[in-house]
Amino acid sequence: MAAASATSLSATFSSLSLNSLRRKPYLFSSHRLHSPTAKIPFSLLSKPPHKLSPPKVNPSDLETTFFDSFDPEEISTFSPPEAPEGFIAPPSFDEGPFESEDDIARAYEELYGPAYSGETFLGNDVYVMDSKVKKTTGFGSKNKKEKVRDGFEERVVQVRRVTKVVKGGKQLHFRAVVVVGDKQGNVGVGVGKAKEVVAAVQKSAVNARRNIVAVPMTKYKTFPHRSEADYGAARVMLRPASPGTGVIAGGAVRIVLELAGVENALGKQLGSNNALNNARATVVAVQKMRQFSEVAQERGIPMEELSRNLGNEMGKKIELIPSSIKVNVKRFFLKYSGRAEKADKAGTVANDGKTSMTYLKLEWILLQLTCPSFPFDLIKKERTPMLDELQEVDSISFRDVCAAK
Amino acid sequence: MTRRYWNINLEEMLEAGVHFGHGTRKWNPKMAPYISAKRKGIHITNLTRTARFLSEACDLVFDSASRGKQFLIVGTKNKAADSVAWAAIKARCHCVNKKWLGGMLTNWSTTETRLHKFRDLRMEQKTGRLNRLPKRDAAVVKRQLSRLQTYLGGIKYMTGLPDIVIIVDQHEEYTALRECITLGIPTICLIDTNCDPDLADISIPANDDAISSIRLILNKLVFAICEGRSSYIRNL
Numbered sequence: 001m002a003a004a005s006a007t008s009l010s011a012t013f014s015s016l017s018l019n020s021l022r023r024k025p026y027l028f029s030s031h032r033l034h035s036p037t038a039k040i041p042f043s044l045l046s047k048p049p050h051k052l053s054p055p056k057v058n059p060s061d062l063e064t065t066f067f068d069s070f071d072p073e074e075i076s077t078f079s080p081p082e083a084p085e086g087f088i089a090p091p092s093f094d095e096g097p098f099e100s101e102d103d104i105a106r107a108y109e110e111l112y113g114p115a116y117s118g119e120t121f122l123g124n125d126v127y128v129m130d131s132k133v134k135k136t137t138g139f140g141s142k143n144k145k146e147k148v149r150d151g152f153e154e155r156v157v158q159v160r161r162v163t164k165v166v167k168g169g170k171q172l173h174f175r176a177v178v179v180v181g182d183k184q185g186n187v188g189v190g191v192g193k194a195k196e197v198v199a200a201v202q203k204s205a206v207n208a209r210r211n212i213v214a215v216p217m218t219k220y221k222t223f224p225h226r227s228e229a230d231y232g233a234a235r236v237m238l239r240p241a242s243p244g245t246g247v248i249a250g251g252a253v254r255i256v257l258e259l260a261g262v263e264n265a266l267g268k269q270l271g272s273n274n275a276l277n278n279a280r281a282t283v284v285a286v287q288k289m290r291q292f293s294e295v296a297q298e299r300g301i302p303m304e305e306l307s308r309n310l311g312n313e314m315g316k317k318i319e320l321i322p323s324s325i326k327v328n329v330k331r332f333f334l335k336y337s338g339r340a341e342k343a344d345k346a347g348t349v350a351n352d353g354k355t356s357m358t359y360l361k362l363e364w365i366l367l368q369l370t371c372p373s374f375p376f377d378l379i380k381k382e383r384t385p386m387l388d389e390l391q392e393v394d395s396i397s398f399r400d401v402c403a404a405k
Numbered sequence: 406m407t408r409r410y411w412n413i414n415l416e417e418m419l420e421a422g423v424h425f426g427h428g429t430r431k432w433n434p435k436m437a438p439y440i441s442a443k444r445k446g447i448h449i450t451n452l453t454r455t456a457r458f459l460s461e462a463c464d465l466v467f468d469s470a471s472r473g474k475q476f477l478i479v480g481t482k483n484k485a486a487d488s489v490a491w492a493a494i495k496a497r498c499h500c501v502n503k504k505w506l507g508g509m510l511t512n513w514s515t516t517e518t519r520l521h522k523f524r525d526l527r528m529e530q531k532t533g534r535l536n537r538l539p540k541r542d543a544a545v546v547k548r549q550l551s552r553l554q555t556y557l558g559g560i561k562y563m564t565g566l567p568d569i570v571i572i573v574d575q576h577e578e579y580t581a582l583r584e585c586i587t588l589g590i591p592t593i594c595l596i597d598t599n600c601d602p603d604l605a606d607i608s609i610p611a612n613d614d615a616i617s618s619i620r621l622i623l624n625k626l627v628f629a630i631c632e633g634r635s636s637y638i639r640n641l
Contacts, residue, residue: 082410089412090631092624104494111497112475112562116520118527126528 152180154205155259157189157252158275159197176200177276179252180208181259187286188212189256189279213283216291221263224292228270229285235271236281240264252279260286409632411463411625413456421617424450426598436598439610448598450610458609459622462593463629465607469569470633471640477560479581480573480619481505488620489573493559496627497634499567500559501581510566510584516557523553523561566590571626574613575600595622 099107106121114120157177164171174197181187190208194200216224223240230236236253241264247257249267252275257265269278296303418424426432426440426448441451470476476498480489486502493500501509509516526549529535535543570585572578572594582604585592594605595613602608612618 090628092620099494107497108562112564115564116524116557116561118524118561119531126524 150209151182152186152209153182153259154178154180154201154208155255156201157255157279159200162193174200176204177252177279178204178208179255179259179279180205180212181256181261183259183261185215185217185261186212187215187256187260187283189276189283191276213287215260215262215286216289217260217262218291221261222265223262223286224289227285227288229281229288230271231281231284232274232277233272234269234274234277234281236278236285237268237270238282238285239266241266251275253282255279256282408460408464409467411460411629413459413463413625415452415456418452418455418618418621421621422615423455423611423618423621424452425612425615425618426450427614431599433599433601435601435603436596436610439596439602440598450598450612455610458607459611459625462607462609463625465591466569466571466593466626467629467633467636470630471636473637474568475499475563475565476569476571476630477501477563477567478571478573478623479505479578482574482577482613484614484616485573485619488616488623490559492623492627496630498630499563502559503555505578505581506556507580508584509560509581510588510590513566516560519553520557520561520563523550523557526550526553569593572605573619573623575605575608576613593626595619 102121105117105119109117109120109122114122114126118126120126155178157179159174159176162173162175164173173193173195175191175193176197177189177191178201179187179189188208188211190204190206190211192200192203192205192207194203218224218240220243222243223238226237226239228235228237238249238253238257241248243264245264245266247254247262247265247267249257249265250269251273253267253269256279257267267282271281272278292303292306296306299306429443429446429448432440432448436448439450439454440448442449466476476496478489478493478496478498478500480486480500480502481504489500489502506516526546529546530550535546538546566588567590570581570590570592572582572585572592575582575594575596576599582592582594586604592605592607594600594608596602596605596608596610597613598610600608602610609622611622
């Protein structure tokens with residue numbers, strides 16, 4: 001237990017969602033990133049429990065200790081603040097003046113209102129709690145029109161009739177699997193059983209609203225990356241797709257993705273085709289996904305490095321910078337450094353678009369990082385005329401570029 | 406959160422027997438940091454740590470009472486039942502001294518139905534309608550009423566879920582603790598050497614068998630609640 005748990009508890013009191021915080025008293029995420037925050041009590045470092053990727057360690061971190069601000073001997077010393085003068089210990093609760101039942105009831109009623117006590121001393125209405133509870137049986141009970149309350153749309157994935165065999169015969173129930181979602185990235189899957197289909201659907205909707213998950217989505221309403229997950233024997237693979245593709249997936253997976261608001265995705269059920277398990281597997285798969293910004297923050301590196309690694313590994317173009325800035329870096333540099341005549345002589349080697357793109361991006365990134373005084377704004381304005389003279393550059397060593405200045 | 410003085414002294418605790426644990430064979434190894442010694446086949450808890458946690462619990466309770474939060478004290482051991490009831494009356498908070506019905510908090514809507522019934526029965530009793538029923542029906546109704554009184558009597562003023570729950574013996578009230586965890590309600594628990602300290606939010610390693618030790622700890626907490634309430638009333 002963290003020694004500072006009381007402080008953190010009362011600090012986070014209004015949220016009352018303490019379980020996730022409580023379970024990680026001693027875990028530190030990327031130490032480099034969090035060392036300035038190591039003074040904060042541990043339970044405030046909320047990290048979802050299923051993040052599995054360990055942070056990268058560079059050798060300078062290996063000497064650090066994880067318990068810089070935590071002293072295990074601290075618990076064993078007890079140094080209470082000083083007693084105020086004239087402090088009289090209050091009487092224990094069963095000594096002390098005996099209050100009559102009336103007094104007790106009156107005190108309670110002052111604090112809480114008559115609630116369910118059946119009698120009132122302060123003149124409150126005894127049936128005050130009835131107005132707050134809607135009737136489920138009786139006269140006014142059928143007036144519930146549950147439309148799209150609280151913004152969630154429900155869709156039934158499957159209704160099955162299930163049987164329990166008892167001595168007297170077969171007992172039939174209906175089991176409904178319902179997916180609930182607003183189209184803004186929150187979905188939930190729920191099951192419910194009842195003797196009537198409608199009741200089962202309602203129960204499962206209630207259940208679904210209880211376990212809602214947030215889907216990480218990009219600007220184009222698709223996933224940040226591929227992911228696979230399994231639940232039981234159902235295995236689901238999800239893949240992002242370019243805008244205009246639509247949701248290409250079967251049955252339960254499609255319904256979950258549609259209600260999440262994902263517009264372009266590919267999904268496949270690889271294992272069993274049980275609807276409930278597949279719906280749950282997509283939820284698990286979606287929970288495993290991370291946004292680029294989250295990963296970059298966790299590893300403590302800028303996002304451009306992430307995309308560069310990705311580009312090198314997967315060999316694809318990553319759109320970090322708008323693709324229309326295809327620059328001849330050397331040409332620009334020379335031009336704006338005042339040596340226009342040399343600029344025209346800058347090499348123009350025709351390459352196919354793909355490999356040089358990564359080079360161009362690299363130079364661009366390096367330029368941005370190392371020469372902040374580079375006139376980027378001028379380049380952007382000049383972009384359109386330069387596009388006509390699109391010249392690809394083969395591998396310039398950056399030293400050359402700097403030397404040219 | 407300010408740390409106040411709660412009049413916790415170790416001699417008092419020694420006198421009450423707070424430091425005794427359960428037998429050596431029944432311990433939970435997770436309690437190892439809070440056990441200081443082993444004497445005559447019984448584990449002895451480290452009182453400085455107990456005092457530390459108790460003062461933290463009192464701080465938390467004082468803080469939340471000064472914000473007007475609702476408390477629930479749960480203690481169903483027959484030894485502890487009376488002290489729990491007295492403590493709750495003194496502190497003006499809800500309590501459960503007889504059996505903790507399963508789903509009291511997680512199935513709050515059903516518990517509320519029972520509370521409604523309780524209230525209606527009491528109204529009937531007050532207005533004297535019970536005397537007009539035939540004897541058998543009256544007896545049935547009276548039995549129901551007494552049943553509801555024993556189980557729900559302490560929570561009849563509760564309108565919603567409580568904000569903090571104080572549990573007297575974790576081993577005994579495991580279902581109550583589980584319910585609070587699923588609902589995300591912060592808990593303060595009296596932990597003995599055979600209990601798991603990681604389940605509750607603030608666990609106070611103490612003796613849950615001796616009435617005097619339960620009384621002492623409840624005294625401190627009740628004092629804190631009263632102080633908090635008075636400061637709440639002052640600031641209103």
